[in-house]
Amino acid sequence: MPTAPLLKARDLKVSYPVRGFRKRPIEIVHGVDFEIAAGETYGVVGESGSGKTTIGRAVLGLASVSGGTVEFDGRDISHLSPGERRAMAKDIQVVFQDPYSSLNPALTVGEIIAEPLVVQGSTPKDARRRTLELLDSVGLPSDAADRLPREFSGGQRQRVAIARALAPEPRLIVCDEPVSALDLSTQSKVLDLLLDIQRRTGVAYLFVSHDLAVVRHISHRVGVVYRGEIVEQGPASRVTLAPDHPYTQRLLLAAPVADPIAQEKRRADRIRLRDEQRLREARAGAA
Amino acid sequence: MSAPQASETPKELASPTSAPGRKSLFRRALRSKQAIITGSIILLYVVLGLLANVIPDHTFWEARLDSLNLPFGSETYPLGTDQFGRDILARLLHSINTAFVSALIGVSIALLLGVTFGLIGGYFDRVRTVTEWAFTLIMTFPGILLLILLMPVTKGDYRFTMAIFGVLLSPGIYRIVRNQTIAVSRELYVDAARVSGLTNFRILSRHVLSVVRGPVVVATAFLAGSAINVQSGLAFLGVGSKVIPSFGSMIGDGFRNLYVDPWQYVWPALALGVLNACFVLFGNALRDVLQGKPPKPAKQDVQALAAGFEASDHEPDTSALLEVRDLGIGYEGTDGVVREVVRGVSLTIRDGETVGLVGESGSGKTQTAFGILGVLPTEAQITRGSILLDGKEILGASEGVLKKLRGGTIAYVPQEPMSNLDPVYTVGSQLVEGIIASTGKGRAGAREQALALLDRVGIPDAKRVFDSYPHQISGGMAQRVLIAGAIASRPRVLIADEPTTALDVTVQAEILDLLRDLQSEFGMSIILVTHNFGVVADICERLAVMQKGEIVEAGITKDVFANPQHPYTRMLLDSILDETTVRSDPPSGALATATKEA
Numbered sequence: 001m002p003t004a005p006l007l008k009a010r011d012l013k014v015s016y017p018v019r020g021f022r023k024r025p026i027e028i029v030h031g032v033d034f035e036i037a038a039g040e041t042y043g044v045v046g047e048s049g050s051g052k053t054t055i056g057r058a059v060l061g062l063a064s065v066s067g068g069t070v071e072f073d074g075r076d077i078s079h080l081s082p083g084e085r086r087a088m089a090k091d092i093q094v095v096f097q098d099p100y101s102s103l104n105p106a107l108t109v110g111e112i113i114a115e116p117l118v119v120q121g122s123t124p125k126d127a128r129r130r131t132l133e134l135l136d137s138v139g140l141p142s143d144a145a146d147r148l149p150r151e152f153s154g155g156q157r158q159r160v161a162i163a164r165a166l167a168p169e170p171r172l173i174v175c176d177e178p179v180s181a182l183d184l185s186t187q188s189k190v191l192d193l194l195l196d197i198q199r200r201t202g203v204a205y206l207f208v209s210h211d212l213a214v215v216r217h218i219s220h221r222v223g224v225v226y227r228g229e230i231v232e233q234g235p236a237s238r239v240t241l242a243p244d245h246p247y248t249q250r251l252l253l254a255a256p257v258a259d260p261i262a263q264e265k266r267r268a269d270r271i272r273l274r275d276e277q278r279l280r281e282a283r284a285g286a287a
Numbered sequence: 288m289s290a291p292q293a294s295e296t297p298k299e300l301a302s303p304t305s306a307p308g309r310k311s312l313f314r315r316a317l318r319s320k321q322a323i324i325t326g327s328i329i330l331l332y333v334v335l336g337l338l339a340n341v342i343p344d345h346t347f348w349e350a351r352l353d354s355l356n357l358p359f360g361s362e363t364y365p366l367g368t369d370q371f372g373r374d375i376l377a378r379l380l381h382s383i384n385t386a387f388v389s390a391l392i393g394v395s396i397a398l399l400l401g402v403t404f405g406l407i408g409g410y411f412d413r414v415r416t417v418t419e420w421a422f423t424l425i426m427t428f429p430g431i432l433l434l435i436l437l438m439p440v441t442k443g444d445y446r447f448t449m450a451i452f453g454v455l456l457s458p459g460i461y462r463i464v465r466n467q468t469i470a471v472s473r474e475l476y477v478d479a480a481r482v483s484g485l486t487n488f489r490i491l492s493r494h495v496l497s498v499v500r501g502p503v504v505v506a507t508a509f510l511a512g513s514a515i516n517v518q519s520g521l522a523f524l525g526v527g528s529k530v531i532p533s534f535g536s537m538i539g540d541g542f543r544n545l546y547v548d549p550w551q552y553v554w555p556a557l558a559l560g561v562l563n564a565c566f567v568l569f570g571n572a573l574r575d576v577l578q579g580k581p582p583k584p585a586k587q588d589v590q591a592l593a594a595g596f597e598a599s600d601h602e603p604d605t606s607a608l609l610e611v612r613d614l615g616i617g618y619e620g621t622d623g624v625v626r627e628v629v630r631g632v633s634l635t636i637r638d639g640e641t642v643g644l645v646g647e648s649g650s651g652k653t654q655t656a657f658g659i660l661g662v663l664p665t666e667a668q669i670t671r672g673s674i675l676l677d678g679k680e681i682l683g684a685s686e687g688v689l690k691k692l693r694g695g696t697i698a699y700v701p702q703e704p705m706s707n708l709d710p711v712y713t714v715g716s717q718l719v720e721g722i723i724a725s726t727g728k729g730r731a732g733a734r735e736q737a738l739a740l741l742d743r744v745g746i747p748d749a750k751r752v753f754d755s756y757p758h759q760i761s762g763g764m765a766q767r768v769l770i771a772g773a774i775a776s777r778p779r780v781l782i783a784d785e786p787t788t789a790l791d792v793t794v795q796a797e798i799l800d801l802l803r804d805l806q807s808e809f810g811m812s813i814i815l816v817t818h819n820f821g822v823v824a825d826i827c828e829r830l831a832v833m834q835k836g837e838i839v840e841a842g843i844t845k846d847v848f849a850n851p852q853h854p855y856t857r858m859l860l861d862s863i864l865d866e867t868t869v870r871s872d873p874p875s876g877a878l879a880t881a882t883k884e885a
Contacts, residue, residue, distance in 0.1 A: 040874035047791035048762075060482050082487075089484025102475035106497040115493075116483035154648075164479065183647040184818065185862040195870075202875045210791065213864040220874055237869040254796040256821030258863045260845045263824040270796060 004074060005035035006204050007059065007172055012078075013067030014051070014058045028054045030228040031068060038171065041198065041205040043219030043236065045212055045251070051228040056174045056208045060094055061085045072172070089116060093165035097177035099157035103149040109135075109160050110145030116167045134163040137200075138193060155186030162193065166201070174206045179214060191218055212255055216240040224248045246277050315576045322572035325565040332562055336383035343377035347532050356548050369537075369551050370544045378532040379558055385533040386515045386562065389449045393514030394507055396453025401460025402503060406491050408461070409468025418465070422458040430455045431517065435526050443528040445518055452517055456510050463506055467499045505573045512566030519559055534559040607675070608812055609636040609659070609780055614672035614682075616654050616663065627670055629654050630836040634814075636780065641806065641813040643827030643844070645820065647859075651836035652816045656782050658682075659814070660699055661689040676780075694725030698778035702785040704765035708757035715753035718772050725776040740771035745801055763794035767801065774805055781806075784816045799826050820863055824848060832856045 012032050015025035029051045036042040046052040057063035058078075059070055065078040077088060093116075096102040103112055113134055114127040122130065132142050138159040149157055158178060165173050175194065179187040195218060198205065209215050215222055216236055223233035224245065232245040243249050253270035257263045316322040335342070344363040351372040359367050366375040408418030433455070434448050441447035471477060471494065480490050515534075521527055522535025529536065534555045541552030616629040629651040636642050646652040657663045659674055661681070674682040681692060693699070701707045709717060715737060722733040741749035744767040752760060752768065760768070766786060773781060783802070787795035803826055806813055815827055823830050823844060831841040832855065840853040851857045 037874050041870070047793065060478075062478055062481065086484040086486065089482060092482070094479060094482045096475045096479060098475055102479055104474075104476045104480075104494055104497075107493075115480070115485070119483065119485050119489065161479070164483070168483075184820075184859055185647065188862045188864060191864075199872070199875055204874070212792075213866065216869055217864045218870060220870060240869065241867070250793055254793040256796070256799075256819070256825040257866055258820035258824050258848070258860065260824040260848055262866075263821065267796075267825065271800075 006038045006040075006073060007036040007206070008071040009034050009055075009059070009068065010071070011068035012055070012058060012065065012070060014054050014063050015066040016054075016063070025066065027066065028063075028228055029058065032223075032225070032228075032230045034223050034230060034233060036172065036204050036206060039198065039202040039204055040221065041207050041219045043215035043222040044206065044208045044225055045210065045215045045222060045240075046225030047210055047251075050225045052208050052210075052225045053176055055225070056094075056176050056206055059172075059206060060092060060174055061088070086119075089170075090120060090168040091170050092172045092174065093168065093170040094174045094176065095158070095161050095165050095178045098181055099154050099161055100149075100181075102161050103157055105149055108146055108148055109140075109152075112149070112160060113145070113164045113167055116164065120168060130167065131163075134166055137166070137197070138163045153186070154182050155190055158182060158186075158190050159193065162190075162197070166197065166203075169201070170203060172204045172206065174208070176208045177210065178207075180209065180211060187214070194218060212240055212251060224251070249273055250277070316573055319572045319576050321568055322576065325569040325572060328561065328565045329569060332383050332565075333387060335380055336387055339377070339380035339384055342380060343374050345374035345377050347373065347377040347381045348530070349373065349377075356544070356551075358548070359550055366554055367548070367550065369540055370547065371540075375537075375551065375554055378537055379554055381532045382534045382537055382555060382558070383562075385445065385531055386518065386559075389445060389518035389533075390511040390514045392446055392449040393453040393456060393517075394510050396450055397456035397460050397510055398503070398507065400454065400457035402464050402499070404457075405461045405464025406468055406495060406499070409465040410472055410487065410491055410495065415465075418461070422461045425455060426458045428455060431520065434517070434521060435524075438526055441527075443526075445522070445527050445531060445533070448521065448527060449514060449518060452514060456514070459510065460503060460506060463502050464499050467502060468495050471495050471498045501577045505570055505577060508566055508570030508573060512563050512570070515559070515566070516563060607635045608638045608677060609634075609814075610675040611635075611655070611659060612673045612675070614655065614658055614674065615670035616651070616658050617668045617670045618666055619668065625668055625670065628836050629658065631671065632833070632836070632838055634831060634838065634841075636812045636814060638779070639806070639810045639812055640829065641802075641815060641827045643823040643830035644814060644816045644833060645818065645823055645830055645859075646833035647818060649835075650833040652833045653784055654836075655833070656784050656814065656816050660693060660697060660782060662693075662699075694721075695776045696778055697780045697782065698773035698776065700766070700770055700773050700781065700783040700786045703789055704762055704769050705757060705789075707769060708765055710757050712756075713753070714755050714757060714760065714768050718753075718768065718775070721772045722775045736775065737771070740775055741768065744768075744771045744774075744805075745797070746771075761794075763790055763798065766790060766794075766798055770798075770801065770805070774809065774811075777809060778811055780812045780814065782814045782816070785818070786815070787822060788817070788819070795822070802826060820848075820860065832859070 010033055012029060013027060014029040015027045017025045032055060034042060044052045044055060054063055058065050061077070061080060068078070069076050070078045072088070072091065080088065110128070110131050113131045114122075117127040117130055118124070131145055135142055135144055140156065140159050140163070144152070144160070149160065152160065178194070179190050182190060191214065194205065197203065205218070207215060207218055219236045221234065222236045222239040223230045224239060224243070224247065225231070226247045232239055232243060232248050239248065240252070243252055250270075250273065253266055253273055257266055316326070351368070353372070354361075354364065354368050355372045356370055357364050357368040361367055364374055364376070366379065369375055369378070404418045404422070408415045430452070434452060437448070437451060441451070477490060477494055480494055485493075519533060519535030519538070522533040523539045525539060537555035538552060538559070541555060544551050611632060611634040614629055614632045615627050617625040617627040619625050632651070632655050634642070634644075634655070644652045644655060654663070654667075658669070661684070669682060672682065673680060676692065676696065681689065684692075708714065715734070718737040718740070719730065719733045722728060722736055723730065726733070728736065738749050738753055741752055746752050746764065746767055752764065757765060786802070787798050790798060799822065802813060805811070815822070817823060827844050829842065830844050830847055831838045832847075832853065833839070834855045840847060840851065840856045847856065848860070851860055
């Protein structure tokens, strides 16, 4: 019998309220199901507006769940009270996309990393010791603790954000496009760091990205989100290399390869696929 | 001229640069002369006020009928006496205290109400409607009138009056705090704080208040001045207690005695005027410190530079359409030293080819493109070089010539399609405007061409998009519209700055297809600025790799990809996640739980 999943979303629906009197909320995510095992990376890939980020925010409790459930370790966390939600902080953490706005510019790096520890009752001395450990584990020098975020590059800031997320030793980290704002050379280093941390600590990732190559690199299993629904999910190798769903196929062939010769072939494949799919749609429409 | 090398900070893992550490508003204010001078004067007033019972020889209420209207410099009355035989100096010093107590009460109440409800109303969406109504209601009260009408309630005590005035001032603070709080609440670090398990109170006090503090301090300086003014105004009108000396009542007394001794009027008016000016100037100085002064434009005479450019060792390339030679672009730092962000870039573009300008952020690729377009910000300085279009020097050409070039021969496609369309006008009217400007056609002709162009760039329902506002179309559609505008004048060079970065990959592929089609149809050259090697591989025949303002490698795309020469190019190509390897190690969950329990 397989072990129970760490996180389990069942028919998860998320709506955002609309400003104005008696306006109906807009549903962004229309009932998605997925599971994440302990120590596993579940990649969520999709385009802008598909609802992939909203799925992450719902797991974090930053977006309100309008239907279905999210279970963490067998317990429904979709409608927690603010106090219960705060207690989840030691289990579920986050790394955001933008390393510039995700760190408070007025606090030092040490204060940023220590904050979750302090609110959970660490003494300042313990928090400081742990902060230095964490800085070391994300590959930053220990004198970084007394500096301000603006003194760091994007990649370094993202390391700070990762250290903050690791501080309470969570079991799941929601990574919302953690490398898409970074330069190419920095991107692969941060991904390697995330992989390394997972192997060391056994933390699970819900990894949200628009970039199929990034998701392929880090995920064990992948779900493809299209217009608020997961249209395809499965092992990373199958979904990202030989997808079944027409949308995933389009997504795969649309990403340009950094090789002029391979890209020429991919372009031809993409145009062929596009024409095929259009033809099929036209036929379906006619029928 | 020697341009110093830009300071180079290794991107990753290097110890951070020793930038200035955290500086409080107070310490930053110490660097502003205006803040120091005005602040010192205000402080001087405070000290004088505190010594009000020490300096003068008389109390402020002591009226002596044997010394009415004594002149300036009388014995024991340095500033003389008024028409009731009271010591002007003593009254003046006590007026300072009245003024500061007024400011203190008024501002404290305004801050207490404004900051508290500003934070609450800004942070909790549900309460906002209520606070908004309440403070709007307060703003509708006619201030001075209300204060006068309430005199029977306040019994003429200026402190109660000022407390009420504080309530009337609070909407100003409320609005500042509410706006800042709403902005900060949308920052990701507030979301991160929520996920970290911080209570709302802690988020507000630690993350929000620190951002709100600065603007509130600035506003406080202005409000203090305004509280003193209102108190003085009321006292001048004779509303309130006659016993307490204040600038207003002194000016009033002096005013009635103007023909006997004008100095009785001058002293309090001068004291009030200087104090007020100090508060306003102090507030202004704080604001400058907080927001930073706008950089002053220091455009160099580029014409002279370009003319003096030595090209002796250079054979003009006749087949080149656009030739950039040794282009340098610099910015003046706060220390007055010009640092080059583009350091001697040379680039040749031939008719009908696509050249990719590749680099990471900060490599100077966009600055180079802007330099060619002649649309650098005013702070930028061209430090050297030359740009030849069709053999003619365009660097340093007059704005009129450049405008003509930009509309006609050179066109531009930006990175953020949405922010390059004006949300107030329809897509069509913006296109027509551009076409009229660049081709000189009539409105009807331009409209016809705009519709044809929209159709040409693959927009299915051109008429509908023509009449749409920018927010009604998607990002990909907006980029097509901008491309339509760019090709309207049949340009010979199209400069596209990260044209697909803000778009989804499926849309990116379509836009690249469109650019390729348009190029083969119009035979134009394209300079594509990008950080994405996939895009380069897709569309560029040649590429130039930029690092720290220099081109480190240039060549035929296929050759560079197959056999990169420069270590930086090799490093970049190695960083690209390859297309085939999939993660193979199993989830480490079971193992981790075991170690955690152990």
